[in-house]
Amino acid sequence: MRVSPAATPHAPVGRPRDAATLILIDRSLGSNRVLLGRRAAMHTFMPDLYVFPGGRRDAGDHRRPFASDLHPLVTQKLLAANRRPMTAGSARALALAAIRELTEETGLQLGSELSPADNRVPEAAELSTLRYVARAITPPGSPRRYDTRFFLTFTDEAGVDPSHIQDSQELLDLQWLDIGDISCLNMPDITKMVLRDVADQMKADPSFGFGLAVPFYFLRRGQFVRHML
Structure with a gap:
């Protein structure tokens, strides 16, 4: 979802579709590493970019x-500032979409490393460790438009083994990269912005609390806006 004021003039304005993404951080080696992968060239939306x-x-x-x-604080933030009414179930479905996409694109599943003694439902998603950290709407003029929650x-909190990543047809060259040293990658502008916000927040609060303010990126009358929820 590339955030740029340079939308195509007179392009049809489609209603953005709800989407979700998951920023997975590995801190097992003493630094904060983030999981990124390159979208396949066949994609119409953001081909060959790392996301x-x-x-x-x-x-x-x-x-x-x-x-x-x-x-509860995550649900509260997800329900804020929506033009169309959203229920708690719809907010939860966004988180479930992010986890489903993680599994489909990387082979990882939250809670997969938990002990069987926890009596978890097989293949049921673990949502309790998820923070809501950003929202962005693709500007008009893009071949695809999404209202994405990050x-x-x-x-370590989510029970994920970082070594179990595997490329898929949608995401290639999956890598764990130092969150402060990814300038060499070809990424969408919005990915860079969100990562910068996350890195700054983790310096102030390494645990990344659940009720922190959430940056919301969108275009208003041709001007880029960063609004805090």
Whole structure:
């Protein structure tokens, strides 16, 4: 989702589709490493760019099972500043979409390293460690438009083994990269902005609390806006 004021003049303005993405941070080696992958060249939207795992919310995401729910502060933030009414179930479906996309694109599943003694529902998503860290709407003129919510969690909290990543047809060259040293990658502007915000916040609060202010990026009358939710 490239955020730029240079939208194509007179392009049709489509309603953005709900989408979600997951920023996964590995801090097991003493530094903060983020998981990024390169979108396949066949994609119409952002081909060959490095992004976080993610994609649009599907109708079936509302019905996906979950073993633990979102933190109440995360749900509260997700329900804020929506033009169309959103229920707690719809907010949860965004998080479930992010986790589904993570599994489809990288092979990782939150909670996969938890002990069987936890009596978790098989393949049920773990939502309790997810933070809500950003929102962005693709500007008019893009071949695809999305209203994307960015979630974040840590591999150690979410029961994820960082070594289990595997490329997919959608994301290639998956890598764990130092969050402060990724300038060499070809990334969408919005990915760079969100990563910069996340890196700055982690310097102030390494645990990344659940109720922090959420930057919302969008275009208003041709001007780029960064609004805090």
